[in-house]
Each structure stands twice: as C-alpha cells, then as structure tokens.
Amino acid sequence: MIVLVLSVCLLAEADTCKNVHLTYSAQSVSPMQCLMGGQAQIAQWSNGHPKWQVKRWKCATAAQITQDI
Known part of the structure; x- marks a missing residue:
C-alpha cells in the first residue's frame, strides 16, 4: 500500500507542525503514480x-x- 505523507504546519503558528498520511484507495497504486497524482491529492x-x-x-x-515511527 502506498501512502502520501504530508508535512504540514499551522499558518498562525509556524512551529506547530505534524505529518498527515493520505492512503490511496486503489490497492494497485505504484510509487510513480503516487508522485504523478500527489499534487492533486x-x-x-x-x-x-x-x-x-x-x-x-x-x-x-x-x-x-x-x-x-
């Protein structure tokens, strides 16, 4: 399973950051497809x-x- 990992920070508090994991619903997504479609996600x-x-x-x-982890 491929996961898109976003490192995000609050706009109001730049020191408050976290990682968000977005899992693709399709089981057969390749790493290249993740990179190509990641911007839309x-x-x-x-x-x-x-x-x-x-x-x-x-x-x-x-x-x-x-x-x-």
Whole structure:
C-alpha cells in the first residue's frame, strides 16, 4: 500500500507542525503514480484544511511509514 505523507504546519503558528498520511484507495497504486497524482491529492487536502500549509511531501509504502515511527 502506498501512502502520501504530508508535512504540514499551522499558518498562525509556524512551529506547530505534524505529518498527515493520505492512503490511496486503489490497492494497485505504484510509487510513480503516487508522485504523478500527489499534487492533486495535496490540493484537495489543502482546500479542506485552510489553516495548514504543506511544507513538503513524499510517497512511501506503509512499511516505510512504520519504520519511521
């Protein structure tokens, strides 16, 4: 499973940051498809969360995410 990981910070408090994980609903999304379609997913998330600013993002497997914790 591929996960889109967003590093976001509050606009009003730039030191308040967190990682947000967006999981693709399609089971067969490749890392390249994640990179190509990631910007649309990020724009959709940003529109729904106007108080947050996306600082960076990456595509990763679920296994990579659990290793980062």
